[in-house]
Amino acid sequence: MKPIITIIFLFILELLSAQGTLPDTLELTALQELASEQALSVWNAEREAELATLDLDILKANLLPRLDLSANIPDYFSSFRETTQPDGTIAFQPVTINNSSVQLTARQQIAATGGQLFLSSNLQRFDDFENDRQNYNGVPLRFGINQPILAFNSLKWRKRVLPALQKETAAQLSTARANAVSDVTTLFFNLLFAQQNREIALDNQEASQRLYDIAGERYELGKINRGDLVQIELELTAAGQNVLRAERSLVAATVSIYNFLGYVYNGGSLAAARPPIPPVISTDRASLIKEMLVARPEFITATRQKLEAQRELERSKRDFGPQLSLQASIGLVRSDPELSPIYADPQNEQIVSLQVNVPILDWGERKAVVRQAETQLQYAERINERNLLSLTARADLLLQQYNELSEELQLTRRISELAEERFGISRESYLLGSIPLTELTLAQQNRDQLARTYLSTLGAYWEVWAELQALTP
Numbered sequence: 001m002k003p004i005i006t007i008i009f010l011f012i013l014e015l016l017s018a019q020g021t022l023p024d025t026l027e028l029t030a031l032q033e034l035a036s037e038q039a040l041s042v043w044n045a046e047r048e049a050e051l052a053t054l055d056l057d058i059l060k061a062n063l064l065p066r067l068d069l070s071a072n073i074p075d076y077f078s079s080f081r082e083t084t085q086p087d088g089t090i091a092f093q094p095v096t097i098n099n100s101s102v103q104l105t106a107r108q109q110i111a112a113t114g115g116q117l118f119l120s121s122n123l124q125r126f127d128d129f130e131n132d133r134q135n136y137n138g139v140p141l142r143f144g145i146n147q148p149i150l151a152f153n154s155l156k157w158r159k160r161v162l163p164a165l166q167k168e169t170a171a172q173l174s175t176a177r178a179n180a181v182s183d184v185t186t187l188f189f190n191l192l193f194a195q196q197n198r199e200i201a202l203d204n205q206e207a208s209q210r211l212y213d214i215a216g217e218r219y220e221l222g223k224i225n226r227g228d229l230v231q232i233e234l235e236l237t238a239a240g241q242n243v244l245r246a247e248r249s250l251v252a253a254t255v256s257i258y259n260f261l262g263y264v265y266n267g268g269s270l271a272a273a274r275p276p277i278p279p280v281i282s283t284d285r286a287s288l289i290k291e292m293l294v295a296r297p298e299f300i301t302a303t304r305q306k307l308e309a310q311r312e313l314e315r316s317k318r319d320f321g322p323q324l325s326l327q328a329s330i331g332l333v334r335s336d337p338e339l340s341p342i343y344a345d346p347q348n349e350q351i352v353s354l355q356v357n358v359p360i361l362d363w364g365e366r367k368a369v370v371r372q373a374e375t376q377l378q379y380a381e382r383i384n385e386r387n388l389l390s391l392t393a394r395a396d397l398l399l400q401q402y403n404e405l406s407e408e409l410q411l412t413r414r415i416s417e418l419a420e421e422r423f424g425i426s427r428e429s430y431l432l433g434s435i436p437l438t439e440l441t442l443a444q445q446n447r448d449q450l451a452r453t454y455l456s457t458l459g460a461y462w463e464v465w466a467e468l469q470a471l472t473p
Contacts, residue, residue: 021263022257022258022261022263022270024270024271025270025271025272025273026188026191026257026270026271026272026273027273027275028185028188028272028273028275028462029275031184031188031257032181032184032185032188032466034184034261035180035181035183035184035260035261036177036178036180036181037177038261038262038263039176039177039180039183039184039260039261040262041176041179041180042173042176042177042180044176045169045172045173045175045176045177046173048169048172048173049166049169049170049172049173051169052162052165052166052168052169052170053166053169055162055165055166056162056163056165056166059158059159059162062109062155063109063111063155063159065106065107065108066106066107066108067104067105067106068104068105068106068107069102069103069104069105070102070103070105071100071101071102071103072099072100072101072102073100073101073102074098074100075098075099075100075101076097076098077095077096077097077098077099078095078096078097078129079094079095080092080093080094080095081093081095094130095130096128096129096130097126097127097128097129097130098125098126098127098129099124099125099126099127100124100125101122101123101124101125102122102123103120103121103122103123104120104121104122105118105119105120105121106118106119106120109155110147111153111155111156111159112156113147113153114147114148114151114152114153114154114155114156115145115146115147115148116145116146116147117143117144117145118142118143118144118145118146118329119141119142119143120139120141120142121139121140121141121142122138122139122142123136123137123138123139123342124136124137124138133337134337135335135336135337136335136336136337136338136339136342137333137334137335137342138333138334138335138339138342138343138346139331139332139333139349140331140332140333140334140342140343140346141331141332142329142330142331142332142333142349143329143330143331144327144328144329144330144331144351145326145327145328145329146325146326146327147325147326147327147328148323148324148325148326149323149324149325149326150318150321150322150323150324151318151323151324151325152314152315152318152319157307157311157314160307160311161304161307161308161311164300164303164304164307165304167300168297168300168301168303168304171295171296171297171300171473172297174295174473175296175297175470175473177473178466178469178470178473179470181466181469181470182463182466182467182469182470183260184257184260184261185459185462185463185466186459186463187253187256187257187260188257188272189455189458189459189462189463190253190256191250191253191254191256191257191270191272192272192274192455192459193249193253193452193455193456193459194246194249194250194252194253195250195271195272196451196452196455197242197245197246197249197250197452198243198246198247198249198250200242200246200448200451200452201239201242201243201245201246202243204235204239204242204444204448205236205239205240205242205243207427207444208232208235208236208239209236211232211235211236211440212229212232212233212236214431215228215229215232216229235441247269250269251268251269253269253270254268254269254270257270274455274458275458275462277409277458277461278461278462278465279465281402281465281468281469283399283402283403285395285396285399288395288399288468288471288472289392289395291471291472292391292392292395292471292472293388295472295473296387296391296471296472296473298387298391299384299387299388302380302383302384302387303384305380305383306377306380306381306384308376308380309373309376309377309379309380310377312372312373312376313370313373313374313376313377315373316366316369316370316372316373317366317370319369320359320362320365320366320369320370321359321366322356322357322358322359323356323357323358324354324355324356324357325353325354325355325357326352326353326354327351327352327353327354327355328351328352328353329349329350329351330348330349330350330351331348331349332346332347332348332349333346333347333348333349334346334347391471394471395468395471398464398467398468398471399468401460401464402461402464402465402468405457405460405461405464406461408457409454409457409458409461412450412453412454412457413454415450415453415454416447416450416451416453416454419443419446419447419450419451420447420451422443422446422447423443423444423446423447426439426440426443426444427440427443
């Protein structure tokens with residue numbers, strides 16, 4: 001039994017691992033494109049967008065004519081029923097009947113008024129088998145209307161709210177894709193930072209090993225003291241420790257990317273190709289704000305919430321106010337023991353019914369419900385202003401950071417190049433005995449730190465770039 005379970009478990013793992021794989025070396029743009037499709041937040045936004053579209057499709061279907069057929073064939077009953085006799089006693093009489101019916105109805109909703117037009121035809125047959133009798137009752141044609149008056153019209157509001165909801169979920173999907181790109185950009189640079197730290201650690205370990213070998217020879221010749229040799233050995237040991245730490249960080253960054261994309265991690269670590277400077281984007285504030293007002297889901301959500309608040313306000317007023325319900329129809333009807341007269345010689349039918357419902361005393365319930373709806377409407381109007389304020393401030397900050405990082409990136413690149421050149425000169429000078437070990441160590445630390453600073457600046461530049469893109473998805 002255990003081998004079978006093991007085989008099944010391995011098969012499931014193999015199936016899961018086949019669902020998604022990543023190349024050994026990641027390109028940022030390819031990873032961003034993948035994240036915009038595979039991120040869990042994107043899947044959730046796609047589901048919401050699809051549901052909103054289906055809700056709108058359902059509404060469109062509700063506005064079209066409907067045709068329904070209903071039947072009750074047979075409706076047979078054979079039993080005994082109690083019958084009260086003239087003297088007050090009870091007698092049980094045998095009853096065997098069948099009461100079948102069929103009806104065909106066409107309906108059309110009236111969105112503007114909330115009413116419904118209908119056109120129907122039905123036929124009913126009653127059979128009394130005990131007395132050998134039958135009778136037909138039929139309505140060859142009946143046309144009418146059911147019309148609420150002063151009532152809440154839910155269909156009218158669905159026509160207003162559902163398109164706004166579809167637009168909102170579409171904007172949320174675009175924003176989810178842009179946010180996924182922004183998030184995976186951060187994860188990519190976490191991987192790139194870990195990769196750089198490992199490369200620096202390996203380079204330092206190799207350089208420390210060479211220096212230690214040379215220092216050992218110089219110590220034997222009496223050119224350096226024991227303290228310098230111990231210091232170099234200490235740096236060699238620390239370099240080995242840094243390699244182990246960098247490996248752990250690299251694996252952790254790799255796992256984070258796999259988890260974000262929903263892929264199964266099968267061990268090892270990914271490599272990241274250093275990306276170029278991102279494409280230049282427009283930094284015109286007015287254009288950015290204008291696009292943001294159109295594209296950001298927060299503003300569309302506020303519009304939808306305002307519509308819903310207006311809907312609930314109207315609902316509360318109408319549900320607690322006077323209501324009338326009109327039902328009217330004209331048609332042809334006939335009852336006869338034979339079927340043919342029902343359709344050959346039907347009689348006219350007119351039906352008119354007006355129901356009135358006027359609330360008299362509700363102990364302030366209507367007032368409280370209306371006040372609730374008014375409060376929600378006020379909130380919906382105010383939250384839109386707050387969203388505009390918040391996102392405008394965010395846009396201003398990102399634009400400032402984008403412009404500053406653009407200049408800083410050029411400076412940090414040049415500084416990193418100079419630090420690398422300085423370290424090379426210091427290393428050669430130390431090997432020639434021109435400078436002490438402390439100066440070489442300082443040059444190495446400065447080079448490593450500035451290399452990290454450049455990559456950090458490049459990562460920040462890319463992240464700000466991605467966040468600006470997310471403001472206008």
